[in-house]
Amino acid sequence: MVKDIVILGGGTAGFMMAISLRTRLPEMRVRLVRSPTIGIIGVGEGSTTDLPAFFHGYLGIPPDEFYREVKPSLKLGIKFIWGSGDAYHYGFSGALRQHIQETALPVGFLCDKTLSGADMSSALMEHGKVFLQHAEGRWPDVRHTVGYHIENAELVPWLEKHAARLGVEVIDGDLASVVRKGDSITSIHLADGHELAADFFVDASGFRSELLGKAMGVPFVSYADSLICDRAVVGGWVRTDEPILPYTTAETMDAGWAWQIEHPGRINRGYVYCSKFITDAAAEAEFRAKNPKVGPTRVVPFVPGRYAQQWVGNVYAVGNSSGFVEPLEATSLLVIAHECRFLCGALAESGGEVGPELRSSIDRTLGRLWDEIRDFLAVHYRFNRRLNTPFWKHCHKHVALHGAQRWVDFYGENGPTLVAETDLLAPVQSVFHLEGVWTHLVGMQVPHARAERATAAERAAWANHTASNLAQAKTHGLTVEETLAVLQDPRWTWTPGFYALRR
Numbered sequence: 001m002v003k004d005i006v007i008l009g010g011g012t013a014g015f016m017m018a019i020s021l022r023t024r025l026p027e028m029r030v031r032l033v034r035s036p037t038i039g040i041i042g043v044g045e046g047s048t049t050d051l052p053a054f055f056h057g058y059l060g061i062p063p064d065e066f067y068r069e070v071k072p073s074l075k076l077g078i079k080f081i082w083g084s085g086d087a088y089h090y091g092f093s094g095a096l097r098q099h100i101q102e103t104a105l106p107v108g109f110l111c112d113k114t115l116s117g118a119d120m121s122s123a124l125m126e127h128g129k130v131f132l133q134h135a136e137g138r139w140p141d142v143r144h145t146v147g148y149h150i151e152n153a154e155l156v157p158w159l160e161k162h163a164a165r166l167g168v169e170v171i172d173g174d175l176a177s178v179v180r181k182g183d184s185i186t187s188i189h190l191a192d193g194h195e196l197a198a199d200f201f202v203d204a205s206g207f208r209s210e211l212l213g214k215a216m217g218v219p220f221v222s223y224a225d226s227l228i229c230d231r232a233v234v235g236g237w238v239r240t241d242e243p244i245l246p247y248t249t250a251e252t253m254d255a256g257w258a259w260q261i262e263h264p265g266r267i268n269r270g271y272v273y274c275s276k277f278i279t280d281a282a283a284e285a286e287f288r289a290k291n292p293k294v295g296p297t298r299v300v301p302f303v304p305g306r307y308a309q310q311w312v313g314n315v316y317a318v319g320n321s322s323g324f325v326e327p328l329e330a331t332s333l334l335v336i337a338h339e340c341r342f343l344c345g346a347l348a349e350s351g352g353e354v355g356p357e358l359r360s361s362i363d364r365t366l367g368r369l370w371d372e373i374r375d376f377l378a379v380h381y382r383f384n385r386r387l388n389t390p391f392w393k394h395c396h397k398h399v400a401l402h403g404a405q406r407w408v409d410f411y412g413e414n415g416p417t418l419v420a421e422t423d424l425l426a427p428v429q430s431v432f433h434l435e436g437v438w439t440h441l442v443g444m445q446v447p448h449a450r451a452e453r454a455t456a457a458e459r460a461a462w463a464n465h466t467a468s469n470l471a472q473a474k475t476h477g478l479t480v481e482e483t484l485a486v487l488q489d490p491r492w493t494w495t496p497g498f499y500a501l502r503r
């Protein structure tokens with residue numbers, strides 16, 4: 001029976017897991033070891049809507065304290081400077097899932113050329129606003145449609161403080177060796193001579209994957225046939241008069257793409273590229289030419305892929321030690337949250353005695369989650385026609401779609417209909433839903449055989465719908481600055497149950 005857990009690693013993943021275990025299983029002893037010399041990765045700043053739901057719903061972290069101390073910014077989705085036409089907004093609100101009264105046609109058929117104003121989120125993004133003003137006064141009508149932008153370097157110390165409040169024991173030390181018995185670990189030794197024995201070990205050691213990859217020898221499954229980028233040059237600058245945008249920007253670059261992430265006091269940018277097509281120096285030069293305000297930069301190498309298993313015996317990996325995909329859809333924090341939920345759920349529901357069927361079922365589920373994200377990202381690379389550089393020519397021809405091939409074939413024949421969603425997504429996790437895939441194919445203007453389905457009357461109704469959304473967003477929308485001023489104000493109170501509903 002699991003009663004005593006040691007976590008190796010004190011980055012976002014290690015502390016999110018420690019907090020999850022102590023919150024959901026308070027009887028569990030949780031010790032966390034982190035190296036005083038290795039440090040944390042220090043990047044990883046965009047999220048999906050899952051993160052606020054996880055922090056404030058699943059973990060019960062009060063949003064008021066979090067807004068005041070961690071100072072997240074708000075993100076309605078991603079603006080993609082991508083595809084062959086104008087930039088398009090991919091919001092978290094599921095724009096293509098809605099229906100308008102005037103037609104039974106899925107709305108994806110109506111917004112073939114642009115997603116502008118497709119729903120309120122995309123209209124707000126277009127006007128640089130995040131929420132509508134509340135009907136009763138000048139405060140935000142807060143919705144669940146936002147994720148966070150959070151500086152990794154600010155989040156991790158706050159998570160550590162919260163973990164300490166929950167009774168997590170933090171030990172500074174470097175891993176020296178691991179004692180294995182069969183398919184389990186019995187203890188780990190630290191360089192200072194300490195030995196830590198436990199029932200269960202969580203590997204949160206980042207790219208080093210000390211326990212799962214090295215000690216247990218689980219093989220790594222590369223995603224390099226779909227995701228060819230392997231480095232990022234990162235940098236940023238202190239915000240001056242730039243407005244805080246309510247989205248991440250993903251911009252096509254010569255040999256990859258660049259993000260722009262918005263923090264209240266800072267703008268962070270990073271260029272994700274493939275070292276086979278551009279050198280570090282040339283990538284830095286292209287990045288700097290587009291961002292003249294950028295300060296010092298650093299290069300972060302990475303290897304896309306996941307471990308063949310992420311739960312072996314009494315070892316469970318979380319975060320970068322379990323796998324990694326580049327942040328094109330900002331999915332790492334989402335995966336970490338899933339990893340925490342699955343482990344806590346398995347331990348709680350089995351009374352700490354997890355059997356092999358439950359273990360391998362969770363292991364397979366997490367593997368599919370990683371693969372689904374790879375497939376989703378592959379679609380972005382395969383169909384982005386914005387540039388015709390050697391890198392993009394290679395992507396158009398060679399990016400492997402894997403599970404996304406079915407989605408693309410179906411779309412080519414039928415267009416953005418959601419009628420077959422259950423079949424097309426089963427048995428995957430559907431984090432982005434079929435609607436997410438269709439949004440990108442529509443936004444990138446990928447042709448399909450059913451393009452001319454809408455009548456003139458339906459098109460006119462759609463034009464009214466988008467114009468009305470855009471007008472309302474412009475007149476009644478609040479900026480991120482206006483919204484954060486309210487949410488960080490001690491007089492603001494959250495509606496009871498706002499996040500508990502999302503448990």
Ligand SMILES: Cc1cc2nc3c(=O)[nH]c(=O)nc-3n(C[C@H](O)[C@H](O)[C@H](O)COP(=O)(O)OP(=O)(O)OC[C@H]3O[C@@H](n4cnc5c(N)ncnc54)[C@H](O)[C@@H]3O)c2cc1C
Binds near residue numbers: 042
């Ligand atoms: C370029 C880039 C951009 C990214 N952008 C995003 C994004 O926008 N959104 C998103 O969700 N994610 C993003 N990520 C991913 C994100 O950074 C990570 O998922 C997240 O920070 C979790 O990291 P971690 O805790 O697994 O690893 P780390 O932060 O690397 O922590 C590892 C911990 O293990 C400890 N450790 C390692 N080895 C030892 C040892 N031998 N002994 C003792 N301790 C040890 C270290 O001291 C450290 O405490 C990005 C990643 C990269 C590379």
